[in-house]
Amino acid sequence: MKKIILSLVTVLLIATSVFADEIKFTASAPNVVELGEQFRLTYSVNSKGKNIQVPELDGFRVLMGPSTSSSMSTQIINGKVTSSSAYSYTYVLLAEKEGKFDIKPASISVDGETKISNSLTIEVVEVNKTQQSSESEQSQNSASTDKITENNLFVKVHLDRSSVYMGEHIVATIKVYTRLSIAGFGDSKFPSFDGFLSQEVPTPGQISLERENINGTIYNTGIIRKLILFPQHTGEITIDPFELEVIIRQRKANKRNGFFDEFFDNYQDIRVPRKSKPIRIRVKDFPSNKPASFDGAVGNFELITTIDKDSVKANDAVTMRVKVAGNGNLKLIKPLEFNFPADFEVYDPKTSQNLNSTEAGMSGSTTFEYLIIPRHGGEYEIPSVNFSFFDPKAKIFRTRSTEKFTIKVAKGEGDNSGTIISSFSKEKVKFLGKDIRFIKTNDFTPQLKGEVFFGTTNFYLAYIVPFFLFILAFVFNRKRIKENADTAKLKNKRANRVAMKRLKAASASLKAQQKDRFYDEILKAIWGYTSDKLNLPLANLNKENISEILLSKGVELELKDEFLSILDTCEFARYSPSAGSSEMDELYQKSMNTITKLEKNIK
Structure with missing residues (x-):
């Protein structure tokens, strides 16, 4: 009976669960196809729909479709029911014309509401006849290592630009290009990127291959690693080659060419080393009209300065924050130097960073936190300072200024400024700070008891031994100071x-x-x-x-x-x-x- 009740409750929870996920309607297809190639155009929606309207497909012939499929899954975790569903509409197309074609968004009706998909751009390229003939030969004959060439398998370090200013970011993408079947990767050697500060751009852990047109030839390409590079000196910098061992899966050569060979896995894995070409980058120096406040910041930034309080007592702490936000070499920005009043005790600033590395560069913020302790009462001013940076897009220097702050400091318990000492006598001290009190003295007459200590051996040793200990401590301390200085x-x-x-x-x-x-x-x-x-x-x-x-x-x-x-x-x-x-x-x-x-x- 309990099992029946539990089953009913489970079914009720599933039936009454609310599908709060946003309805998404997306289109997907290869970026590049060959002329005369058949491929699939798929529309996916996460809820059941009807009346799908597909735009005109100029340059393509519809061979089949739409073929529909659906899937649904339900999870119960800690009593929480989550459900998801997926519906897909697939068309098989034939590329009939060469060129780039824009496929406009499609529409579908879901629960009485019309949803619009994303648009697509598909490039159709003409098949290279030489390559087509070589591929037909490979399909007729058994594969061998001789057919693995630099034309159908290579690696490359791609840079988004070849000339930059010092400190301006460069996006480096390490990719593999192949027209063969890749089973995996072996050893690799990444460039050292000498002369650059490098920052990793997050990429999926699993390498997925996408089609790409390279000089009229379609390759499957995969991103191995992506980085943001910040050059640290001017002149020409060379990026070393990238080395990778690619494991290619090929059909074994079989002279018998038996009928039953097609029913068995008759393949072999071949380890093929590949090495990219070195790349040279020209790093330009900044224009000569550098502001005095420029300290190497490159990008586009905003400056935000705040203070937690402007009225305190002496010896109370004040926190001032300087936030540099924007896009650029935020990791290399140094703390600003302020001209604080002499009565302020200021500690070294604490630096915190919130950075995000993408293909657009390094964005986020760097915050400097200054701890300030006024020691005496009065009204003090923290003057404004300038922060300059170079904008590589506009090719000019820009300057931002911090705010000017006025802090009123009242006398606190530890503030001795203006203290007057009065009614001073041997019997008492009315006030002399917190750490000084009158020491009361009485007449004291020492009385000798037993053996006289003065003039004995122990008496002289009591002076000589501490003196030698002091000399040893002095020499040891001088040696330690000298070692620490080195x-x-x-x-x-x-x-x-x-x-x-x-x-x-x-x-x-x-x-x-x-x-x-x-x-x-x-x-x-x-x-x-x-x-x-x-x-x-x-x-x-x-x-x-x-x-x-x-x-x-x-x-x-x-x-x-x-x-x-x-x-x-x-x-x-x-x-x-x-x-x-x-x-x-x-x-x-x-x-x-x-x-x-x-x-x-x-x-």
Whole structure:
């Protein structure tokens, strides 16, 4: 009986669930097709509709359609019922004319309301006769590795522009182009992007292939990685080639060509290495009329300055925030320098960033938070300062100014300004700040008891021993100050300790199965250790000069190769399908052992 009641309740919940999802009506089709090729034009809607109206399809012949299909799913999670449905209308078209054709939106009636789909643009290209004949030969003969050429499989690093100003963003897209069947990817080597600050643009973890017309030939293309690059110096910068091992699936050569071969998987996977061409970028310097307040900001920004209060007591904290928002190299913007009153105690600003990297560049905001503590009463003014940036589109410098603030400070408990000391006597002090009180003294006559201490050995030792201890402490302190002043030596000394702390953070990410964070911590540990140990800024580090420096420091060739392999593994693993925990644990142990060996080998 209980099962029947539960079933009835479930059916009732499903029947009474409210479909709150917005009705969506979309059209989809290939971006590029060949002349004479058949393809599908599909209209999808997430609710049942009727009276679909398709526009005129100029340049195409309708061979079949519409064929309809539908699907529906229901989920009950923690008592919450969610349902979804999908209806599709598919037309099979034949491309009859060459050129680009715009397909206008279609319409459909859903619950008495008319919904309009998106429009499409389809490019029809003429088939390359040479390529068509070679493809027909491949279909008649068994495939072999000789038929895999640079024309039907290659990789490329595409830049959205080849000439920019210093600090202006460039979108770099690493893509694979193929007319063959790809089964997967093997080893890869990404460019180091020396001379650039790079920022990853989020892309789907699974690489999906889309059709693209390249000089009249249709390729299936997939995005491997997409980045935003900010050049850090002027002149010509070269981006190194991208290397990728592509796994191609081909039918095995079979001389018998038996009847039953078609019913079995008679394929083989071939590993094909591919390498892109190096790319050169010209980075221009800024115009000569730089404002004095310009500090390298490039883009288009707005400046917002706020203060949490303008009336406080002495020794109370005031927070001032400066927010730089817009699109550009927000990650490189430095805190503004204000001319605060001398009676203000100001701490180093705290920086927080809310950034979003897309193909349009880096957008969002960088906020600087200044903590200010007035120490004395009075009325003070924080003057306005200028913030200048270069607008690469208009090719001019623009200046924004912060607001001017006036702060009224009342005397607080810790403010001693204007204090008058009166009625001063040995018996009492009426007022002398908070930390000074009168010390009462009485007549005191010491009385000797037992053995006289004055003039004994212990008496003199009581003076000599502290004196020598003071000398030792002074020498040790001077040595410590001298060592701390030598920043390079201090970093070198602490390099191994800092690297091990970062590896502990990587171990925590490994236990939590946080793949991206794990590989980031491994890279930080490796690069940070190298920077500190070799006394090189992170911006000047790359695989080539590290290789040379390690060899010059007496590091064995095998250990150097092991170090570089860790960098390659981390770089590729961040953008490849998820690795297992065993591979991540092996990489962690390998990183610890490599850093330990380097600590012993570097001279």
